[in-house]
Amino acid sequence: MEWHHLEYFKYLAQIENMSECARVLNISQSTLSRAMKNLEAELGVPLFNRIGRIIKLNKYGAEFLKTTNNIVEEMDIYKTNIIDTTNVYNGKLKIGFLHSVGVTYISEFLKTFNLKYPNVELKLVQNDAKNLIVMLDKGEVDIIITTVEEMNKHTHFEPLIVEQLYVTVNENHKLGERNEIAIDELIDEKFILLKTNLLLRRQIDEILKSYQFTPKISFEGDEVIT
Known part of the structure; x- marks a missing residue:
């Protein structure tokens, strides 16, 4: 018909x-x-x-x-x-983002966006990088804010910021007042890291592996804030 x-x-x-x-x-x-x-x-x-x-x-x-x-x-x-x-001015936008972004950039981004597009209805979803990519491929979200660059041919990646990774220690630690630390100076330290299924953890593991360094881990968490 x-x-x-x-x-x-x-x-x-x-x-x-x-x-x-x-x-x-x-x-x-x-x-x-x-x-x-x-x-x-x-x-x-x-x-x-x-x-x-x-x-x-x-x-x-x-x-x-x-x-x-x-x-x-x-x-x-x-x-x-x-x-x-x-409609770009009156439609709906579903944004997926990393847990780490939720405690850093997302609130300022939303504030700026809402001022510019007050009639756009936003819906937010938190997840890890791997699942965010899957959700984007399935059309479950329109945009994702993540640290991964390995997009497929159907996605467009636009860099927003470049961040550095830091070693964080207690202020009373022997390395607490140092501006730079060599990797081999951390060989006896115990680390708090993200769990191995998370992208940032994999990135850290790759960096340490390039120095043939295997960290001693005292705790693995699900979120950066933890």
């Missing part, structure tokens, strides 16, 4: 004249007639009683007109909703 056949049917039901309806629709009468025959053949019932040049809906046509009106109305609602949700 073709969408424009439903439109033709609605107009013909109102005008009740094949040639006049064809003129209004700016199509040939033969095109309109063929469309109605195809529609009736697909439904398996006649939709009109033909009396000379005048055609009127029969009982099957009257019922199908109700269905057609419902379909067209639902489609109009859908189109309106799509326009609203995709």
Whole structure:
């Protein structure tokens, strides 16, 4: 069943004249007639009683007109909703971000964004880098803020900031007042790190591995803030 056949049917039901309806629709009468025959053949019932040049809906046509009106109305609602949700100034935007971003940048970003686009409805989702990529690929989020660059061909990566990694120690630690620390000076230290399934942890492991350094770990957490 073709969408424009439903439109033709609605107009013909109102005008009740094949040639006049064809003129209004700016199509040939033969095109309109063929469309109605195809529609009736697909439904398996006649939709009109033909009396000379005048055609009127029969009982099957009257019922199908109700269905057609419902379909067209639902489609109009859908189109309106799509326009609203995709409008850059009035739509909806779903943002996925890392837990670490949630305690650093996201609040300032949202403040600035809301001032510029007050009518855009935002929805936020926190997750780790791997799951954020999956959610983006599935269309479950529109944008993600993450540290990963290995995007597939369907995604675009735009660098926002470059961050440095630091070793954090207690102020009374023997290295507490140092501005720089060599990796081999940490060989006897115990580390608090993220869990191995998280991207930042994998990045740290790669750095330490390049120095042939295996850290002693006292605790592994799920979030940077922990």
